[in-house]
Amino acid sequence: DPEKYSFIIHGLVERPLAFTMEDLKRLPSVSMIRFLECLGNTGPRRHVSEGKNSPPVTVQYTHGIMSCNEWGGVPLSVLLKEVGVKKEASWVVAEGADGSKYTYCIPLTKAMDDCMVAYLQNGEPLRQEQGFPARLFVPGFGANHSVKWLRRLMITDEPYMTWDQSVHHAAARVDLGNKSRWFNFVWPPKSVITRPSAGLKLNAPGYYEITGLAWSGWGKVRKVDVSVDGGKSWKEAKLQDPILPMAHTRFNFDWTWNGEETVIMSRCTDDQGEVQPTLAELNRNWGRTEKDRLEPISNTHYWNAIQPWKIAKDGSITDVLFA
Amino acid sequence: DPEKYSFIIHGLVERPLAFTMEDLKRLPSVSMIRFLECLGNTGPRRHVSEGKNSPPVTVQYTHGIMSCNEWGGVPLSVLLKEVGVKKEASWVVAEGADGSKYTYCIPLTKAMDDCMVAYLQNGEPLRQEQGFPARLFVPGFGANHSVKWLRRLMITDEPYMTWDQSVHHAAARVDLGNKSRWFNFVWPPKSVITRPSAGLKLNAPGYYEITGLAWSGWGKVRKVDVSVDGGKSWKEAKLQDPILPMAHTRFNFDWTWNGEETVIMSRCTDDQGEVQPTLAELNRNWGRTEKDRLEPISNTHYWNAIQPWKIAKDGSITDVLFA
Incomplete structure (x- = not known):
């Protein structure tokens, strides 16, 4: 229910605040046309047919888990100025309202640069599966950073080793002795x-x-x-x-x-x-x-x-x- | 049936030709994000509620008969070069395949400039009501010029006084003794x-x-x-x-x-x-x-x-x- 929806910004801030949809719609807005691509798009497993009677692999299957849309919402920098981020802060931890409490974190510099709390996609309210009524949108990063059904943003002075970021979205590297590079942000060309x-x-x-x-x-x-x-x-x-x-x-x-x-x-x-x-x-x-x-x-x-x-x-x- | 669809270019050309959807899809393509606005959008009659129990007039009603989309198709200039437009040609008459044989004409200079025969809207095949499988698209002009379900383009040396352009889409002008300025093309700011x-x-x-x-x-x-x-x-x-x-x-x-x-x-x-x-x-x-x-x-x-x-x-x- 969008009438009851709110998300909070707390942690290393002067004034922890909750924002309702009405708050968001009254604040300055921005829109941008940006791609959104799943971390796993075009990975090796997507180049294999799923079985003998499966349809042949096409570009829709190898490269299809991405999109390019006009996203509209409130610049995250506007919200972070409202709450007053403390000097020692350096990371933002975003949590979704889904059953898994999906959580991902991004550097504060990116959050202040071009991120937004989005409530419009191509000029319409977000669809349910796109995080209605509001989601984080992190341009240029892997789509997993753009947390849907946003419930809270916690401002911290260190990155969080979130379960989603580590278990599902880190890849062991042979050249690092099978350790992972934990954080991967920007989609390369x-x-x-x-x-x-x-x-x-x-x-x-x-x-x-x-x-x-x-x-x-x-x-x-x-x-x-x-x-x-x-x-x-x-x-x-x-x-x-x-x-x-x-x-x-x-x-x-x-x-x-x-x-x-x-x-x-x-x-x-x-x-x-x-x-x-x-x-x-x-x-x-x-x-x-x-x-x-x-x-x-x-x-x-x-x-x-x-x-x-x-x-x-x-x-x-x-x-x-x-x- | 898009398999059976074709449209023809004839009139003042060297080689009259029919183009199928397969022909169109093999030719060089272009895409552009452009508005499309009905000639009657925001006219006086749209500022009046339709009756006592009608919903109040909103911006969707006063200004809603327009859109902005990504249109994809073949530049009309490519097709006109294929058929070889004769020197004396100066107008293009476009006819739709609907019941009314909707017909509108545009100057050849505009046709050679930035018009297209469009078969994609926002990356998808045109919807039926948008002229599937192919329509003319005339950027910046009143939407009535962008003839849907395109059936033929006739190249002529003079403008056609088409029924649609004259009866439905011309407005009598008091300052011209109630004559109309027949042709109106470009949407002003x-x-x-x-x-x-x-x-x-x-x-x-x-x-x-x-x-x-x-x-x-x-x-x-x-x-x-x-x-x-x-x-x-x-x-x-x-x-x-x-x-x-x-x-x-x-x-x-x-x-x-x-x-x-x-x-x-x-x-x-x-x-x-x-x-x-x-x-x-x-x-x-x-x-x-x-x-x-x-x-x-x-x-x-x-x-x-x-x-x-x-x-x-x-x-x-x-x-x-x-x-």
């Missing part, structure tokens, strides 16, 4: 060709437009390169307006298919100069060995490897990331 | 405060954020001024990113209500310097007399008058454009 992609079929040789999405949690997309020869050569794609920070950006690439088997793929570079890695580079970044690499069920997050799609002579298209 | 607006109620004096939308068919919104004293004084509002051409742009304005009766309103200026007119100025522009002005049922289009909302001492809010 990423892109995917959505058309043509696995499960679709080209009817005949000739002109095709390659199109897809690119994004980066660090900021805007600077450029997207496309290869139509399995990565031997790359050419720059056209970007479509609007190019917004931390938002899906559409790219297009003119291509004439000669009817031969080939592999197509895209590579995003963001405005910090960060480049989307190949599978081999990503494995090195994450300290994964060749053996891990071939175990598609391992727990992996922030997976931003370049996605290759193989086009067979008959025009059928398949996912070949682990081929 | 416009804005509206959506919160607080008619039908809502302020609970108590104190801080409120005034927020609303601004747009112009001529391009980007340059600034929005807000008055909280019935138009005596104006202050500039904050604009929210992204500010896109021919798209709804959100504005925000901090306000402390002192509890006295007042009138609030907003005024848009676009990047060409065009300014949203008052009701009196708009009437002068359209050659309307004082008598017309008070006849809210008269046929009026492209209505972009500044919208005042009156706030009573008890916090209730009403539409006072014709008060």
Whole structure:
């Protein structure tokens, strides 16, 4: 019941306060178009069909656990100024009102920068499954930070080792002796060709437009390169307006298919100069060995490897990331 | 049935051609976030309650026949190059496949500039009522130009006096001896405060954020001024990113209500310097007399008058454009 809803900000603050929906709607608001991507999106386990009679793996399955929406709500900085954050504070612990008391924490610097308590999605009240009536929204970070059904924000002077952040959303690293890097925040640059992609079929040789999405949690997309020869050569794609920070950006690439088997793929570079890695580079970044690499069920997050799609002579298209 | 769908381009062209959905999807595509507004939106008849027991007039009723979406499809210029437009051509007549053979025409210069044959709305196939499988999309013009269920485009060397354009969508002008200006294309700059607006109620004096939308068919919104004293004084509002051409742009304005009766309103200026007119100025522009002005049922289009909302001492809010 949104009439009864409130969430509290407490901890290292001058004036702990509860905010109702009416309070939130009276405060200054902001809206932003930003992507939201699950930590596990495109991880190895999503490149495997679920069984003999399952439909083939498509881009909707490998890359589908993400979205790009207009989020509206109150800047978290406005709320934190209302309660008066104490000098020694440095972290914000967010707790949801769901059964599991889902809890995640973020640095105070990010909270003061561009986070919001969101109550609108694409101009409408949040849907129930999106955290109605209000959720935290943390742009550019893994979606798990954007705690739904927000119940409280606790201001602390150290990070909390929350159960969700540690058990579900940390990945053991071989290069750290199987310890985890506990906190992972920003989604690195990423892109995917959505058309043509696995499960679709080209009817005949000739002109095709390659199109897809690119994004980066660090900021805007600077450029997207496309290869139509399995990565031997790359050419720059056209970007479509609007190019917004931390938002899906559409790219297009003119291509004439000669009817031969080939592999197509895209590579995003963001405005910090960060480049989307190949599978081999990503494995090195994450300290994964060749053996891990071939175990598609391992727990992996922030997976931003370049996605290759193989086009067979008959025009059928398949996912070949682990081929 | 989208499999059987096709539309033709004929008339003053080198090669008349039919395009199927498969053809369209293979051609280069573009997407753009643009408003679409019915010619009759906010006209006088929409400021009158429909009867004694009708719900009160709200901003959804006065300003609701419009939207802002991401439209995706093939640039019309690409299709026109395929068919080879002849030198003497200067107009494009578009016909829909609905029962009425809805027909509207636009200048060829606009068709070559930024129009598209759209088959996607917000990334999904068009809905049936939006013209599935394909419609014309004419950015910045009155929505009536964006013909749904597109069946044919005829290229001509003169404008067509189509029934829809003349009978339904032309307004007699007193200053032209009750003749009409036949063709009206571009939506002039416009804005509206959506919160607080008619039908809502302020609970108590104190801080409120005034927020609303601004747009112009001529391009980007340059600034929005807000008055909280019935138009005596104006202050500039904050604009929210992204500010896109021919798209709804959100504005925000901090306000402390002192509890006295007042009138609030907003005024848009676009990047060409065009300014949203008052009701009196708009009437002068359209050659309307004082008598017309008070006849809210008269046929009026492209209505972009500044919208005042009156706030009573008890916090209730009403539409006072014709008060």
